[in-house]
Amino acid sequence: MTLYELPDGEIGVVKSFSGEMELQSRLVEMGILPGIRIRRIRTAPMNGPIELKVRDYHVSLRQEDAKNIIIVQ
Amino acid sequence: MNPGKVQPDKNWAALIGNPNSGKTAIFNLLTGLNQKVSNYPGVTVEKKIGKARSADGLSFDLLDLPGTYSLTPESIDERIVAEQVLRWIHGNNAPSVIVSVVDASNLSRNLYLTTQLADLGIPVVVALNMMDMVKDELEVDLDHLAAKLGVAAIIPMSATEKWGQADLLKAIKNSFNAEPTVDAPPFSLNKNIEQILGPLETFLRNDLKYTHRLARAQSLRLVARKSTLDVYQNTSSNEGTFSEPLLESLQVLREEVVEKLAEKGEKHRIMEATLRYEWLDRVLSDAQITIDKKLEETNFSEKVDKILTHKWAGPAIFVVLLTFIFQAIFSWATVPMDWIDNGVGWVGQQILRALPTGMFRDLIVEGVVAGVGAILVFLPQIMILMFFMTVLEDFGYMARVAFMMDRFMTSIGLHGRSVLPLMSGYACAIPGIMSTRTIDSWKERLITILVLPLMSCSARLPVYALMIGTFIPAKRLLGAINLQGVTLVCMYLLGTATAFVLAKVFSLFIKTQGRSSFVMELPPYRTPLWRSVFSQVFQRGKLFVVNAGKIIMAISIILWFLASFPKGDGQPTNENAILHSYAGKIGHTVEPIIKPLGFDWKLGVGLITSFAAREVLVSTMATIYNVQSDVDDIVQLKNAMRIDVDPKTGLPLYTPLVALALMVFFVYAAQCMATFAIVRNETNSWKWPLFMIVYMNILAYVGALLVFQGGRALGFS
Numbered sequence: 001m002t003l004y005e006l007p008d009g010e011i012g013v014v015k016s017f018s019g020e021m022e023l024q025s026r027l028v029e030m031g032i033l034p035g036i037r038i039r040r041i042r043t044a045p046m047n048g049p050i051e052l053k054v055r056d057y058h059v060s061l062r063q064e065d066a067k068n069i070i071i072v073q
Numbered sequence: 074m075n076p077g078k079v080q081p082d083k084n085w086a087a088l089i090g091n092p093n094s095g096k097t098a099i100f101n102l103l104t105g106l107n108q109k110v111s112n113y114p115g116v117t118v119e120k121k122i123g124k125a126r127s128a129d130g131l132s133f134d135l136l137d138l139p140g141t142y143s144l145t146p147e148s149i150d151e152r153i154v155a156e157q158v159l160r161w162i163h164g165n166n167a168p169s170v171i172v173s174v175v176d177a178s179n180l181s182r183n184l185y186l187t188t189q190l191a192d193l194g195i196p197v198v199v200a201l202n203m204m205d206m207v208k209d210e211l212e213v214d215l216d217h218l219a220a221k222l223g224v225a226a227i228i229p230m231s232a233t234e235k236w237g238q239a240d241l242l243k244a245i246k247n248s249f250n251a252e253p254t255v256d257a258p259p260f261s262l263n264k265n266i267e268q269i270l271g272p273l274e275t276f277l278r279n280d281l282k283y284t285h286r287l288a289r290a291q292s293l294r295l296v297a298r299k300s301t302l303d304v305y306q307n308t309s310s311n312e313g314t315f316s317e318p319l320l321e322s323l324q325v326l327r328e329e330v331v332e333k334l335a336e337k338g339e340k341h342r343i344m345e346a347t348l349r350y351e352w353l354d355r356v357l358s359d360a361q362i363t364i365d366k367k368l369e370e371t372n373f374s375e376k377v378d379k380i381l382t383h384k385w386a387g388p389a390i391f392v393v394l395l396t397f398i399f400q401a402i403f404s405w406a407t408v409p410m411d412w413i414d415n416g417v418g419w420v421g422q423q424i425l426r427a428l429p430t431g432m433f434r435d436l437i438v439e440g441v442v443a444g445v446g447a448i449l450v451f452l453p454q455i456m457i458l459m460f461f462m463t464v465l466e467d468f469g470y471m472a473r474v475a476f477m478m479d480r481f482m483t484s485i486g487l488h489g490r491s492v493l494p495l496m497s498g499y500a501c502a503i504p505g506i507m508s509t510r511t512i513d514s515w516k517e518r519l520i521t522i523l524v525l526p527l528m529s530c531s532a533r534l535p536v537y538a539l540m541i542g543t544f545i546p547a548k549r550l551l552g553a554i555n556l557q558g559v560t561l562v563c564m565y566l567l568g569t570a571t572a573f574v575l576a577k578v579f580s581l582f583i584k585t586q587g588r589s590s591f592v593m594e595l596p597p598y599r600t601p602l603w604r605s606v607f608s609q610v611f612q613r614g615k616l617f618v619v620n621a622g623k624i625i626m627a628i629s630i631i632l633w634f635l636a637s638f639p640k641g642d643g644q645p646t647n648e649n650a651i652l653h654s655y656a657g658k659i660g661h662t663v664e665p666i667i668k669p670l671g672f673d674w675k676l677g678v679g680l681i682t683s684f685a686a687r688e689v690l691v692s693t694m695a696t697i698y699n700v701q702s703d704v705d706d707i708v709q710l711k712n713a714m715r716i717d718v719d720p721k722t723g724l725p726l727y728t729p730l731v732a733l734a735l736m737v738f739f740v741y742a743a744q745c746m747a748t749f750a751i752v753r754n755e756t757n758s759w760k761w762p763l764f765m766i767v768y769m770n771i772l773a774y775v776g777a778l779l780v781f782q783g784g785r786a787l788g789f790s
Contacts, residue, residue, distance in 0.1 A: 024343050028347055
């Protein structure tokens, strides 16, 4: 499944990335790489970006980009 | 910064850290220079140098660099750091020590940058900040960890609770003149990658004299993104650090390596980060540190965000907050404004008494005191706006606003991160335009810059305040809402709404370069450091008075001459004197153009002078009326405008409708030349600032025309 499909509040483990590579470099530099656990905290109002918790900090990401992060629950 | 400001041949240190790591707070703590504690990426754009002093009297320069997540640049702030670091690598006035500021409550991601810094061969001291947040949860052997990471020392401290700075200073001092660190790369590559990367590494080691460790790191960064190559090219084009053939070899080698890696299916873009984190996470787990211990826990910020970023409550709270701030600007500021108004009148009276009658006295009282006083009056409102902006920013709320607004902002061609620059635009367009640097997509950044001056800045506030205070009755609507406040909010809304519409229009015409994303940290909520908030508000206030004061003083004096000369022949009344003065002539020349907007020649003079800075309109009017009045007194500008009549018709010259048309003109007009100088710098061409001047002034004229003629047609006056 992808991070996009993960319900708010649930935890998943990053497996791999798909799609465009451009965003991936930044994500990996921010410590979001295969093997890391992610908790999806919430979705912004108006069905906006999502908020994630990873490595003891919070980060936001657009939903269309979350579709490119493959996870296992 | 320019390195020239740091004294050469002397020990000095550089502060580098992630955004929100408390870097600026440490800078303030060590240097005593009280500046901004940033809770939001993009605030510490300027590079700041201060003097740090240790207990034993040793003092050295400390440089504060913008916050960055990595030495591979993505945003402009990060490019500044990467270029600076590259200069250091090549021996250009490198610091003796790098202080790597790390947030102890978010260890692994912060240490990522630390390990990149440790590659450089410059001693690194880690300032392990925010220890107050982790309390005794981080009981590990820091010396052992320091050795593993290849840094000189790790010093636990808390900038908020103000402890640990003595130890930090001692560690920095101990590392001055320290032996260079080990040059073996901390992590190994698999045979395949090592072989492909080999030529690039060898080139960096032989031709650029890098250590093995640095060559490994830089070659991984070069293949990760083209931005690292750009850093080499930019640094060279500015300073000629590298020869043309060398840059060319670097580019060719990079392309070859990238191609070969891609052939083998190796993900060159994420290679450095993956390898580095794998190594770092292993080091941390060996040291008994869990990197995501609190993942399941719902912490304080998450609880607060359940309300502040709630689907419905979140945006509603934001709107209520904005309304409250604008109401506060009008109601809270009245008392100090009266004090200042009376104070200025009193000063004028004293000077009138102290100086003998004559031209010099007229110049001081009618030109300088009246002009400057008219601006000082608006200082309380500007300070109140600045206060709220600073508190919300330091609290961490602004990142949430960006988070909530991203969906809406992208729908109109902007970016979630456009919100903070646009809101800063309510204070002043210049810092707003500079803070667009955090938007990593060029198209969205450019559009944000193009529409940003439509956000009503504090320089318009004096104009709005004068017009509203004079011509809009202080009636209460529904018993609670002040009509004056509502009018003010309407002006802000008009500018904001127009900015949004135009952003959408521009986004249809400007081509995309690269893809936009919204990877943004949401920092934990923190109680603002009040000391820092007040000093920030004070600094901004001072800046406004000094900068605006200088321009206004000069313009007031020039204007006084223009309005007072030539002195008419015989004994004309003062009214006629100004009519025949230079200012009167200039005003009358433009009058036909602005007549359809309901503006007379006096406003015409004001519009011309306000091209330097908007608030000058107020002091211009004050000067004209003071020269015109025949009593030796500072005229209350509001009264003077209210009772002024058209000499031909005998009807009031300024009406609520004229006031509205003038305010609409000011919402749109491109007047502050400093703004366009900044846009030229940030976009690197005159094309965009010229475009802005044209479109904004067309909007201003048409807008004011519609209001005045439309209003008259509907029977208003």
